[in-house]
Amino acid sequence: MGLMLAVLAAVAAIAAGVWRYGFVQALDGLARRGEADLTLAADRLTGQLQRYRDLAVLIAVHPGLDGADPDAVLLHAADRTSVLNIMLVGAQGQIIAAAHAAPARANAALEQSEYLARAFDGALGSGHGIDPGQGIRAFYIAAPRFAASGRVIGALVVAVNLEALEGEWRGDRPAVFFTDDDGRVFISNRSEILFWQREGDRLRPPQGPIPPFEHWQTGAHEIWRLDWGPYLPRSGLHLAQDLPKISMRAEALIDVAPARRLAGLQAAVVALVGLAVAAMLFWALERRRVLAMANATLESRVAERTTELSGAIAALRREVAERQEAEASLKQAQADLVQAGKLSALGQMSAGISHELNQPLMAISQFAENGALLIERGKSEAAAGNLARIAELAGRMGRIIRNLRAFARQENEPVRRIDVVAVVETALEMTEARMAKDGIDVDWQAPSGPVWAMGGEVRLGQVLVNLMSNAADAMAGREECRLLVRVDAAAERPVILIRDNGPGISAPEKIFDPFYSTKEVGASEGMGLGLSISYGLVQSFGGAIRGHNAPEGGAEFSVELEPWQGEVAA
C-alpha cells in the first residue's frame, strides 16, 4: 500500500515535471510566434503613420497654401487621404486654414501641444489625443513651414484618424495594444481595453471597479491572468516592444491555452505510460508475492511431511529390528523344537528300538551258542554258516544304530542334492519295527533308480518318520492296516506320497498348526508339534507339504521337493 502510494506520487511528480517542461517549451514557441506577430502589428502601424508623415511634409510645401483659397487645397488633400483634418498653422500658433473647420478649443489645444512646438523648432513633431473637433482618437503630425530665409513661418498639422486605422485590424489575433508615455492604452485591436491606464504592473480601466489580475514569470516568460472580457485570453503571454519613433510601446497578450493543452497532453501520455509500467510492476510484484507464499506453504508442507516420514521411517526401522530379533528367536525356537521333536520321536521309538536291537542280539547269542556246539561236533561248515548269520545280524544292528545317530544329530548343513529314494528307505527302516509290531502292511515300490532333489537327508528323514508314525498312530486298532509309500519322479517336482487307510484327518486345515493334536496327552503320543515342524523343514528346502483325506478313505500326505537342477549322476 505504501509502495503503491510512493509509486503513484513518483508518477505524479514525473508527470508534473513533464507538464512544466512541455509548457515552457510550448511557451518558447508561442513567444517566438507572438514576437513576430507583434513586430508585424507595430510595423503596420508605424508604416501607416509614416505615410501620413510624408503627406504632411509634402503638403507643407504646397504652393497653393499661399494662394487665394488654402482651405480648398487642404480639403482636397484631406478628402483624398481620408484623414481627420489638415490644418495650416501660423507663426503664432493660430489656425490659418483647415480642411474642416476646427473649434476654438482645438486651436487652444494645438497651441499647447508639444508636437507643434517641435515643428516650430524646425523638426517633425508628432503626438496623439482626442480630436476636439470630432471627438475621435487622432494622431497628429506637425511639419514645419520655412520661409525662403530658412525661418520657420508656421506649420502644417495632419490629424490622422486612428479609429479608421484600427478598424482594419480589429479582432485580429493576437490581442495587441499600444500604450503611450503616460501608460494609457491608446490604440488596440481590442476596443474593451482602450484608455485603460497602466498602474504598476497592471492595467486598470479609467473608471469603475478594477477587474481581477495576476501576473507571474514562467521561465523567461511573463504570464498575465485576467478577466477582461470574452475577447481577451484568460491567461496570456505578455510581450512588449518599445516604438520610440511614435513614442509608444507595443504590447501583446497571447493565449497560452494551446500551450497548456499541449503540455497537458504530454503529461497525460507520460502519466499513462508511468501508470501502465507501475501496474505491470505491481502485477509482477503481486505475482512474485503469491508465488513466494505458495512456495512457503509448499515448503512448510514438505518439511512437515518430511518429519512425518522420518518419524515413520524410524518407527519402521525399529519394527524391522524387532522383527529381525523375533525372527532370530523364532528360528532358535524352531531349531530347539526340531530337536525336541526328534528326541520325542526317539522316545516314542525307544520301545521299538530296544525290541529291534534285542531281537538280533538274542539271535546272535543263539547262533553263537549253536555255533560253539557245531564246532564241538566238528561240523565246521554249519558253524561257518552260523558265523555268517551273526555277522549279518551285527551289520543290521550297526545300521540301526547309525540311523538313530543320524536322526538324533542336529543338522545344520545347507540344502544340497539328496537321493529321495534312499531317504525314504532309511525312514522305512527306522519305522520297520513299529510297523511290524502293529501289523501294518507296508506297500513300498521303489523307482528303478535314484531320484534327485534339493534337501537335507536328516531333516527330510525326520519328516518322513513323522508322517509314517502319524499314519501308524491313526491306524492303531484297525483290522487291516495298509501304508502306501511312493516316490513320483515323473512329475516336474519329485513328490513323496504316504497314504494310510486310517479314519482320515478330522480337521485338515488345522493339522499344521503347532500344538494341534487329537491324541491324548501323556501316553506315548506327542504334543501336536510333529506336522508343524515338518512343515517348516520342508519349506526350508523350498518344498511343500500337504495333507488331505483320500477319496477312498484314509489320510494322504504329499511332500513335494525342488528338483535337482545340476547334471544328473548316473
Ligand code: ADP
Ligand atoms: P501329534 O502327532 O503329536 O498329535 P502332529 O502335528 O504330528 O502332532 O499331528 C497333528 C494331528 O494331525 C494329529 O493329532 C491328528 O489329529 C492329525 N493327523 C496327523 N496325521 C494323521 C493321519 N495320518 N490320519 C489322521 N489324522 C492325522
